[in-house]
Structure formats: structure tokens, C-alpha cells
Amino acid sequence: MxxxxxxxxxxxxxxxxxxxxxxxxxxxxxxxxxxxxxxxxxxxxxxxxxxxxxxxxxxxxxxxxxxxxxxxxxxxxxxxxxxxxxxxxxxxxxxxxxxxxxxxxxxxxxxxxxxxxxxxxxxxxxxxxxxxxxxxxxxxxxxxxxxxxxxxxxxxxxxxxxxxSFNPLSPRISRPINTTNQANESTPALTFQCFEGGLVDIGAHSGFAFDNETPRHKAWLEPFQLANRPVTQGEFRTFIQDGGYRNSDLWLSDGWSWVQQKGIERPLYWNAALSHHFTLAGEQPLADNQILAHVNYYEADAYARWAGKRLPTEQEWEHAARAQAIAGNFADEGLFQPGTVRNSALSHLFGDVWEWTASAYLPYPGFQAESGAVGEYNGKFMCNQMVLRGGSCASSASHLRASYRNFFYPHLRWQFSGIRLASNPRTKHA
Structure with missing residues (x-):
């Protein structure tokens, strides 16, 4: 990370x-x-x-x-x-x-x-x-x-x-989340909030920040829409059942090669029956309205294409998150797995799962790594990785902020990484 x-x-x-x-x-x-x-x-x-x-x-x-x-x-x-x-x-x-x-x-x-x-x-x-x-x-x-x-x-x-996860005994170190009533609960509808875009400020401006969050700068955003919540396990199961892992049209070239070479058919930790997944509370049933985790960038991008949407850019995500409180499911709760989706506007932006963006991990305009060993890590890894935003159920709440930039190689999925969809506004026809 x-x-x-x-x-x-x-x-x-x-x-x-x-x-x-x-x-x-x-x-x-x-x-x-x-x-x-x-x-x-x-x-x-x-x-x-x-x-x-x-x-x-x-x-x-x-x-x-x-x-x-x-x-x-x-x-x-x-x-x-x-x-x-x-x-x-x-x-x-x-x-x-x-x-x-x-x-x-x-x-x-x-x-x-x-x-x-x-x-x-x-x-x-x-x-x-x-x-x-x-x-x-x-x-x-x-x-x-x-x-x-x-x-x-x-x-x-x-x-x-x-x-x-490699131990057949499915060891557990935490308590499971409450899924007793989830079978009868409906998943809140997926809706999209509109943002006008324009010239916005991006980057950290107060408090502690890693150097890759600076310098603060201007970015131009076209109008966009952001989903009210992340994608759920039930929604991704539908993608699988609809042949999502078998349809090359949905995948980036590198992603399709990864699927073919590794024989990928489902998210990490899911069983072949698509009924259970391994968690730090042992093997647990998949719940339709539990937030999806452990997909990589290729899977996130393919799902977005299948849904007729796209992934947000990191600038869009940060702009939308600026006005949101840092509240959610964090490591402080001791559950260590994503929760179920809430029916509210722009929910779960912080905590539960890191959300893949469509943005490559690159330096901000004017970025300079600090001298010496303390500046060695971030700058030299600004290549071939993608940005994730928001934090996860394994993050501490006090560690997160809207400007925080996480980054991973696109094929990795052992982190708590998930999907929030974005789209362009519909074109109005005369």
C-alpha cells in the first residue's frame, strides 16, 4: 500500500x-x-x-x-x-x-x-x-x-x-459481522449524484500529509456523476453469472491476459459455489448487500464496463469526498471486513474498502521528493501503479483524509479493494 x-x-x-x-x-x-x-x-x-x-x-x-x-x-x-x-x-x-x-x-x-x-x-x-x-x-x-x-x-x-486463507481449517482472529437478517434485506438502489465540475483544488492543505499528497494544485473537472455507494457482493455475483470473466470485450488487454493465464473466475477468497468467502472471522456466507472486496483494478474496470459505467478519476473522488465526514467501518471496530451498504447519499466513502480509481499513480504538478532516505519511498514508485482512495475496514479512522493517495499494481487484490462507479452526465438531445 x-x-x-x-x-x-x-x-x-x-x-x-x-x-x-x-x-x-x-x-x-x-x-x-x-x-x-x-x-x-x-x-x-x-x-x-x-x-x-x-x-x-x-x-x-x-x-x-x-x-x-x-x-x-x-x-x-x-x-x-x-x-x-x-x-x-x-x-x-x-x-x-x-x-x-x-x-x-x-x-x-x-x-x-x-x-x-x-x-x-x-x-x-x-x-x-x-x-x-x-x-x-x-x-x-x-x-x-x-x-x-x-x-x-x-x-x-x-x-x-x-x-x-491457505489453511483448510479457516482460522479466525475476529468476530463475524451480523449477517443473520441480511438474506431478507434488499440492497439500497444504486443512484448517482451529479457534480458540476469546474476548477477545483486537489491535494492536502492542512494537518499531516504524505509528500505524494502535495503540492496542492488546481485541476479541471468536467461534469460527472458518482455512485451513492460501493458495489456489493450480490451485484458482482450477477456479473460473474452473466459471464463477466469469460467476455473478453469487457477487459483491458493486460487484464484479459491475467484472467486467462491465472484461470480467474471470481474474487479472491470466494469459493467456487459463490456462496461463501474467507474472512478473518473464518469462512462466512456471502451476503448480497455486503460491500465487495478483494478485486483488482482489472476486475473493477471490467465490472464498470459491464455495468455501462466507468471508474472515477482520483480528482473526481477527492472533490466529492471533501465535504464528507470521515465516518464508517474502520479497524477500530475490530471486525476487519466490509459492512453492508447504507441507504444514504455518498455513503462509505471512507472505510470498508479502498476504491479503485481510473488514475495512474503519478506525481502532482511541482512534486519534489524530500532529500535523503525519508523521501525515498513515494517518488520512486510513481510508475505502473493505480490510485485507490478512501481507506478500508483495516484502516484506522484517524489515519485517513480526503487527499490520501493509496496505490497498488493493477493485478494485486489481497488488500480490501472495491468498486465505486462513476459516469458522465447524459447528453441532452434537442
Missing amino acids: AHGMGGKALPDTAKQDDTSWLAATYRRTRQFSEQLCAPLLAEDMGLQACPETSPPRWHLAHTTWFFETFLLKPHLPGYRPHNPAFEYLFNSYYNGIGEQYPRPQRHLLSRPTNDEVMAWRHLVDAAIDTLLTQTDNLNGLMQLGINHEQQHQELLLTDLKYSL
Whole structure:
């Protein structure tokens, strides 16, 4: 996911600049990471089912490496790294820091143990407390570290779900959502809200933001329409039953190649009968009005074509979301799966599922990556990926904003990624 090291504290950040607020937020964020791992067994902590994912233990260690590397080593006099080997084992991508242990082999790191990683985390936490009493000029870097850990909390959940899905025992680490009455509930009608477009502001303008959300700039939007809600499991089942995965006319060239080469017939985690799907609460029945998740960009685009619509651009999505409150189903709820659709205007823009856009992940006009390792991540990945917006059921509510840009390669679908349709206004005929 968008996992940028470059971050900025933009104007109007009085609350975030308060050291006591930062200390409390730091502690709360670190504790939530450990809370997510509380239901896991020691055997779960080293699972890594594919190179794109990482084990839960590695996520706990890497986020600790961040605070040690970027805050404690350069800013706390006399601080020495807990274990110099960890600087190599838990560096993810930052060539400016040094070499990294190979990502596809992270599941082989049975040592350090869970207890050793937890002890390291707590030592770093204590050192951060000391650092915050000695200086108040590291607020931007602290905010970056906190947001970085929140990103890894989401990755921990999505990575773990993928790894657990290969176990025939269908392990569960959370409670299921209430689907008792869903069979008799109708799905709210799909309607579209009209936007006039025009010259609009795009990008972050206050508070913390990753550097890929800046600089704020103008963008021209033609009139457009945006769906009131995301696509549901029932609606996507109809697409499948109508031959959606067999109709090449619906698919981009790369997408059709992916379908053919991989033998794709349904979303990730769905069974062949299209009746159940794997969740972090174990195998659960598919509900017609539950929000669809775990489709990639190719699937999202094909569904939009089948429905006679299109995906929104990221600028359209952000413009529509500016006036909406950040409310929805987030990781804070502890459910870790999308909910059922609400019958309200522009519902679920935040939380439940990341929504694919039609926009390639590119720099904004005037973008410049920050110097050094903190600017290394976002800029160098602005190629061959697509933008998603809004957050998911595995995101923390405090982590999200309308300007947030997530990005993934178009073939990936193990994240909680879904679909919101857009369209152009109907042409009026004389």
C-alpha cells in the first residue's frame, strides 16, 4: 500500500504540534499494533504466503526499526541500536540506510523470537518517551512515524488474511459481522449524484500529509456523476453469472491476459459455489448487500464496463469526498471486513474498502521528493501503479483524509479493494 516515508506537517497543526498529544498518540498507536497480534499464536507470527506480504512479527519489528533509525539514532544523544543486526533484518526498502534482508524470505526469520521483538519495542518506546521530554522540534518526524505504523497495522491484517486463507481449517482472529437478517434485506438502489465540475483544488492543505499528497494544485473537472455507494457482493455475483470473466470485450488487454493465464473466475477468497468467502472471522456466507472486496483494478474496470459505467478519476473522488465526514467501518471496530451498504447519499466513502480509481499513480504538478532516505519511498514508485482512495475496514479512522493517495499494481487484490462507479452526465438531445 501507500507506504511513504516522505511526510509533511502542513499549516494549521496546532494539535499535532503539542508534545503531550504526540506522546499519547504514539503510545496508543504502538499499543494498537500489539492488540492486533493478541489473538495470534506464535506459529501465526511468522506466516508469509507470498513475496508481496510480510509476517506479523516482521511488521512489529520494522515499525520499531523506523523509530530507532529515524528518531532515536540521530536525535537522542548516546542512543545505541538495540541489536545492530536488526538494522539489516528490518530495513524494508531504504537504500539510503543500507542493505536489506530479502523480502521474499522474511518468513525464514524465526529469530528474533516474538518475545525478543516485543522487548525491543518496549525499549524503543521508553527511549521515545525520553526523547520527547528533551526536544519539541521533531513533531513532523513523529507524525510520520505514527502514520507509518498505522499503515503497517493495515498491512499486518491484510497480509495475515492472505496467509491464513491457505489453511483448510479457516482460522479466525475476529468476530463475524451480523449477517443473520441480511438474506431478507434488499440492497439500497444504486443512484448517482451529479457534480458540476469546474476548477477545483486537489491535494492536502492542512494537518499531516504524505509528500505524494502535495503540492496542492488546481485541476479541471468536467461534469460527472458518482455512485451513492460501493458495489456489493450480490451485484458482482450477477456479473460473474452473466459471464463477466469469460467476455473478453469487457477487459483491458493486460487484464484479459491475467484472467486467462491465472484461470480467474471470481474474487479472491470466494469459493467456487459463490456462496461463501474467507474472512478473518473464518469462512462466512456471502451476503448480497455486503460491500465487495478483494478485486483488482482489472476486475473493477471490467465490472464498470459491464455495468455501462466507468471508474472515477482520483480528482473526481477527492472533490466529492471533501465535504464528507470521515465516518464508517474502520479497524477500530475490530471486525476487519466490509459492512453492508447504507441507504444514504455518498455513503462509505471512507472505510470498508479502498476504491479503485481510473488514475495512474503519478506525481502532482511541482512534486519534489524530500532529500535523503525519508523521501525515498513515494517518488520512486510513481510508475505502473493505480490510485485507490478512501481507506478500508483495516484502516484506522484517524489515519485517513480526503487527499490520501493509496496505490497498488493493477493485478494485486489481497488488500480490501472495491468498486465505486462513476459516469458522465447524459447528453441532452434537442
